[in-house]
Amino acid sequence: MKSVVFIEKNPVSNQLRNVSLELTHKAYTLSNPLGGEVLGIFTGDLLPENSDELFQFGMSRLLYYTDERLAHLHSIAYKHILEAMIRSEAPDIVLFGATHTGRDIAPLIASSLKTGLTADCTQLYIDEYKDKGKILYQMRPAFGGNILATIITPDHRPMMASVREGVMLLPEERLNFPVKTEAFPIDFDELWIKSEFLGIVPKVKKVDFNSANIIVSGGAGVGSEENFRLIRELARALGGEVGASRAAVDFGFVEKDHQVGQTGSVVRPKLYIACGISGQIQHRAGMEESQRIIAINKDPEAPIFGIAHMGIVGDLNEIIPVMLRYLKEEG
Amino acid sequence: MKKIVVLAKQVPDTANVTGDAMKEDGTVNRAALPAIFNPEDLNALEMALTIKDKIAGEVIVISMGPPKAVEILKHSLYMGADRVMLITDRKFAAADTLATSYVLAETVKKIGNVDLVLAGRQAIDGDTAQVGPQVADKIGFNQVTYVSNLKEFTDEYLIVERDGEVQTEVIKTAYPVLLTVTAEANTPRYPNCRKMLHYFRADLKDNFRKDELSVAEENDWIIPTCTMDDLGLEEDRCGLKGSPTKVHKIKSIMLKGGDLKMYGTEATDIKQLVRDIMKDYVEVN
Ligand SMILES: Cc1cc2nc3c(=O)[nH]c(=O)nc-3n(C[C@H](O)[C@H](O)[C@H](O)COP(=O)(O)OP(=O)(O)OC[C@H]3O[C@@H](n4cnc5c(N)ncnc54)[C@H](O)[C@@H]3O)c2cc1C
Ligand SMILES: Nc1ncnc2c1ncn2[C@@H]1O[C@H](COP(=O)(O)O)[C@@H](O)[C@H]1O
Numbered sequence: 001m002k003s004v005v006f007i008e009k010n011p012v013s014n015q016l017r018n019v020s021l022e023l024t025h026k027a028y029t030l031s032n033p034l035g036g037e038v039l040g041i042f043t044g045d046l047l048p049e050n051s052d053e054l055f056q057f058g059m060s061r062l063l064y065y066t067d068e069r070l071a072h073l074h075s076i077a078y079k080h081i082l083e084a085m086i087r088s089e090a091p092d093i094v095l096f097g098a099t100h101t102g103r104d105i106a107p108l109i110a111s112s113l114k115t116g117l118t119a120d121c122t123q124l125y126i127d128e129y130k131d132k133g134k135i136l137y138q139m140r141p142a143f144g145g146n147i148l149a150t151i152i153t154p155d156h157r158p159m160m161a162s163v164r165e166g167v168m169l170l171p172e173e174r175l176n177f178p179v180k181t182e183a184f185p186i187d188f189d190e191l192w193i194k195s196e197f198l199g200i201v202p203k204v205k206k207v208d209f210n211s212a213n214i215i216v217s218g219g220a221g222v223g224s225e226e227n228f229r230l231i232r233e234l235a236r237a238l239g240g241e242v243g244a245s246r247a248a249v250d251f252g253f254v255e256k257d258h259q260v261g262q263t264g265s266v267v268r269p270k271l272y273i274a275c276g277i278s279g280q281i282q283h284r285a286g287m288e289e290s291q292r293i294i295a296i297n298k299d300p301e302a303p304i305f306g307i308a309h310m311g312i313v314g315d316l317n318e319i320i321p322v323m324l325r326y327l328k329e330e331g
Numbered sequence: 332m333k334k335i336v337v338l339a340k341q342v343p344d345t346a347n348v349t350g351d352a353m354k355e356d357g358t359v360n361r362a363a364l365p366a367i368f369n370p371e372d373l374n375a376l377e378m379a380l381t382i383k384d385k386i387a388g389e390v391i392v393i394s395m396g397p398p399k400a401v402e403i404l405k406h407s408l409y410m411g412a413d414r415v416m417l418i419t420d421r422k423f424a425a426a427d428t429l430a431t432s433y434v435l436a437e438t439v440k441k442i443g444n445v446d447l448v449l450a451g452r453q454a455i456d457g458d459t460a461q462v463g464p465q466v467a468d469k470i471g472f473n474q475v476t477y478v479s480n481l482k483e484f485t486d487e488y489l490i491v492e493r494d495g496e497v498q499t500e501v502i503k504t505a506y507p508v509l510l511t512v513t514a515e516a517n518t519p520r521y522p523n524c525r526k527m528l529h530y531f532r533a534d535l536k537d538n539f540r541k542d543e544l545s546v547a548e549e550n551d552w553i554i555p556t557c558t559m560d561d562l563g564l565e566e567d568r569c570g571l572k573g574s575p576t577k578v579h580k581i582k583s584i585m586l587k588g589g590d591l592k593m594y595g596t597e598a599t600d601i602k603q604l605v606r607d608i609m610k611d612y613v614e615v616n
Pocket of ligand 1: 218219220221222244245246247248259260261262263264265275276277278279280281282283286296297298299302314315316317345455
């Protein structure tokens with residue numbers, strides 16, 4: 001079971017995107033027990049600065065084609081190059097990060113290879129299927145997150161899937177595979193460049209969920225932008241980050257960057273405090289893997305209590321100020 | 332004069348899933364869900380109309396789906412589309428993105444001389460965001476996905492902003508091109524009252540009585556359909572047969588229900604909660 005992982009970097013920092021490491025490790029756990037190797041494929045202007053790290057997570061080889069004309073996402077060029085790499089290796093599995101780059105190119109490649117691509121998988125595993133031998137089982141939420149579907153691609157190769165950043169976990173221990181990068185020969189065709197990049201405006205990232213141990217999130221129940229101050233204060237007092245439900249974002253209590261859930265960020269902090277959030281499926285999709293969940297909600301029937309570990313039924317506008325007071329006393 | 336095709340899908344309103352939307356066996360009861368115009372396809376249509384309003388063009392909305400999808404095509408006419416087409420055939424059922432994009436791409440080729448294809452970024456039933464790019468691949472167009480703003484356009488080129496996640500990219504592209512459009516790009520217009528009155532009776536040919544047909548034809552009320560044979564498609568590439576991915580199993584999502592420790596709302600209870608949080612999660616220097 002040979003796997004290929006699309007390797008992507010953050011174009012602003014020139015560092016690997018976390019999802020590339022996460023998928024390398026995932027591919028290793030799928031392929032290694034069956035004696036298969038994991039290859040990375042990369043194209044762009046320059047290799048990511050820290051690409052060596054991939055080899056600590058189970059990668060055997062990294063194929064790359066770099067060219068200064070590829071500094072930006074030229075979909076058609078990227079497709080031709082990555083497709084050539086995939087064809088030359090004939091893997092069983094190809095994994096892409098479900099980033100805005102991965103979701104741009106992966107469907108082009110699947111279309112060209114006439115194979116299946118399952119978007120936004122949350123679980124991947126290998127098992128027997130009828131007389132087909134071992135295949136990849138791809139689980140993903142569908143219907144706005146109301147159902148969990150298991151998708152298979154029994155008759156086509158490669159079996160392709162995309163996974164969002166933060167969904168697969170990185171292991172504690174590191175492997176020590178030798179670093180092996182190989183330049184891949186390509187006859188670059190100028191006609192593959194079809195778009196002109198007139199400007200790049202980096203987005204100012206105000207929210208950092210990745211390094212936060214604690215996230216305090218507010219929902220519609222917070223009631224107003226003014227009340228949302230309580231959420232920020234609690235987050236600050238605990239040294240955590242501020243999260244939000246989509247309802248809180250839609251009401252304008254807080255900026256969209258803070259949204260957690262199916263159409264926001266997937267987070268997995270040690271502690272997630274959900275204040276005035278009912279816990280609809282689309283919100284849970286982004287936070288239910290948190291190690292511990294505290295729910296503060298005035299409705300004892302709110303679905304959030306179904307996944308919470310600790311809870312208080314009551315008005316957050318009364319509870320949080322008391323929490324803040326005790327935090328000051330204890331801290 | 333630009334020929335613009337908009338890809339639009341009718342989807343179950345997954346935002347309003349109620350109790351009876353799930354069947355006993357954990358599968359989706361589509362009948363219990365209201366069907367709506369896929370939200371971001373409205374943004375794609377709005378963009379098409381904006382371009383048409385300024386540089387002249389023809390806007391053609393196509394949808395692959397069951398006869399009921401005629402509802403969104405009527406809505407497209409109310410908004411100002413020039414032509415609509417329903418691509419419908421039992422043989423298209425259970426198509427994944429590869430099979431869907433094959434049918435849509437062949438339709439675009441059949442329409443011919445298309446300059447611009449606009450799709451929604453993603454459909455809310457599957458959230459795959461794959462059909463747009465896969466159509467682009469099959470018709471050999473350049474593509475720009477996640478278009479969050481149409482900045483400038485002329486007969487020769489388009490300048491758009493793409494949401495590149497960590498950065499916003501300003502991209503200039505010539506025609507022909509396929510764009511996938513996000514909700515941020517614009518606000519879809521309301522249906523036009525005059526057009527609504529006119530197309531209110533628009534429907535599939537089969538739904539008119541024989542004696543109504545000539546009036547329907549005169550008034551442009553007949554919504555054209557296209558089947559697999561009309562398009563000359565290969566059956567092996569359509570519907571379930573043409574879909575490499577198969578749904579192996581479906582289950583509705585249940586709450587896990589863990590060990591839930593409840594705290595009261597008295598000051599002492601809250602103090603205990605704070606202590607428990609501090610003990611486990613806050614590093615005290
Ligand atoms: C395609 C799609 C994608 C989506 N993506 C996301 C996503 O990424 N993230 C997301 O969050 N949602 C998403 N949603 C929306 C989601 O379905 C819910 O609408 C949303 O999560 C609800 O937010 P909420 O819990 O804050 O609001 P509500 O459901 O309105 O809940 C508010 C809660 O606050 C409680 N409350 C009210 N007042 C108080 C008070 N004073 N003190 C304490 N509690 C109080 C209420 O009891 C209630 O439980 C998506 C929906 C769709 C269709
Ligand atoms: N059956 C269909 N008919 C017309 N357009 C479609 C269809 N399915 C998908 N699309 C288009 O492709 C986009 C992405 O769909 P999806 O890949 O399903 O998320 C949608 O927003 C539509 O513009």
